[in-house]
Amino acid sequence: MxxxxxxxxxxxxxxxxxxxxxxxxxxxxxxxxxxxxxxxxxxxxxxxxxxxxxxxxxxxxxxxxxxxxxxxxxxxxxxxxxxVPDLWTSSMERSSQQFTGFRKMADRGLALLADADPERRQRLQEMHDLYTFIAREFPQIMERWQEERKTIS
Amino acid sequence: MxxxxxxxxxxxxxxxxxxxxxxxxxxxxxxxxxxxxxxxxxxxxxxxxxxxxxxxxxxxxxxxxxxxxxxxxxxxxxxxxxxVPDLWTSSMERSSQQFTGFRKMADRGLALLADADPERRQRLQEMHDLYTFIAREFPQIMERWQEERKTIS
DNA sequence: CTGTTTGTTTTGTCAATACCGAACAAACGG
DNA sequence: CCGTTTGTTCGGTATTGACAAAACAAACAG
Incomplete structure (x- = not known):
């Protein structure tokens, strides 16, 4: 081969x-x-x-x-x-959607434990907080990528 | 159910x-x-x-x-x-490894086309550039997350 | 030492699905 | 209108792998 x-x-x-x-x-x-x-x-x-x-x-x-x-x-x-042109940036978009998936599962879990102790909710709360943060940061990274690419070419 | x-x-x-x-x-x-x-x-x-x-x-x-x-x-x-404690931050680490996987495949392709026209190498070059960028940015995001989390709690 | 509890590994089964060959459909050229 | 090229879909096959039952191993209690 x-x-x-x-x-x-x-x-x-x-x-x-x-x-x-x-x-x-x-x-x-x-x-x-x-x-x-x-x-x-x-x-x-x-x-x-x-x-x-x-x-x-x-x-x-x-x-x-x-x-x-x-x-x-x-x-x-x-x-x-x-x-497709820009295949990999749209591929990153898909990754971003996956992170959103995590956040959604965390949300659903928190809804399920709505009346539980904060202590018990903590695991889900941490999951929720991280993926919310990521979902906010990710688009900014991709914007910066677009910027940097312009300066390269 | x-x-x-x-x-x-x-x-x-x-x-x-x-x-x-x-x-x-x-x-x-x-x-x-x-x-x-x-x-x-x-x-x-x-x-x-x-x-x-x-x-x-x-x-x-x-x-x-x-x-x-x-x-x-x-x-x-x-x-x-x-x-495990901090399950989700280490899960992000795994995502990061996946991005590295993309970069490696791009590298290998570029090595394969080492003697080809730049025009032909362009598709792989873009793939390489993006994932190199992401690999550089990702750890910084996670650092910022650690910071922000401290201020929350 | 013996029996019970706890956990692992092996073996078999079943379901999912990637892939291919062949039949089919559609469109164009002569 | 007919045959060839191009592409899709259907049916069958074979491989994979998730899961469970049962056999096995180990450790502790009495």
Missing amino acids: NPTQQYIEDFGLFAEQIGLTRMAGRILGWLLICDPPHQTMHELVDALQTSKSSISTTTRMLITFGMLERVSLPGERRDYYRL | NPTQQYIEDFGLFAEQIGLTRMAGRILGWLLICDPPHQTMHELVDALQTSKSSISTTTRMLITFGMLERVSLPGERRDYYRL
Whole structure:
């Protein structure tokens, strides 16, 4: 297995760690390094040694996730797939949503223990306070990122 | 199903979203709301309507993850399980590690395309830059959290 | 020393799902 | 209008892994 194939496979394994499927990871990995950056379904089948159906299903999934987009060209019969621009900032957005999920679970717990001792509520209160803080700070970080990026380029 | 059971089940589903097992989520959910905050294996079996073996396996997993700890008391035959103090700040630490994972995959891709055009490397470069930025900012946020928490309490 | 309590590990089962092949649908070119 | 290309969907398969029952191990009480 050559280094490129290895990279793609490892990207697949990484994808599984973060809650995607292996095939989704392979597609993302390939679309990060391929030339040109947009690929047809057939090219994906070739590059990833997989079936049309897997590509079809997984690209649709990644499109609904907002990670991929379809590009069509006039006079071209087939579509191209490519990573959305700013894929990783929107990926951070998803992480942020996860933090919100934590906060919501803390909220629900606190509602459940509305009449309990503060001592008993403390565990949930700490969880709530942290994720509320994070939810407030996170957007600011991303703003600063946008700023810094402007100065880089 | 009463509200408490519902909460525990939903915590299980939430746990699956973030890469834990459903049972792990149920245990965490229960240990967040139970009284007292430390529970024996038998109490967990009772509260979660599950088997000894599942509790044993899952608590061990959560202990290696650094989310649970065993408490033993002198003159007591059985152990108690409880959430580690500062569970959620260390949970944020794990999120931070995930961001590092993204950066590493970007690094590997850039190494793979070491001799390629900058244009072709751009996708990976952006990924690299963002996650490097996040890895730098994240610890600072957590420091500020520690500060703010002191002032609250 | 024996039996009971506490916890672990092994083994099996069941459910979920990723993936593929093949049938199907749609659209365009000749 | 017909055949080829492009893409989707359906059905089947195989793998994975969560969970539980039961066998096992260990430690303490009497």
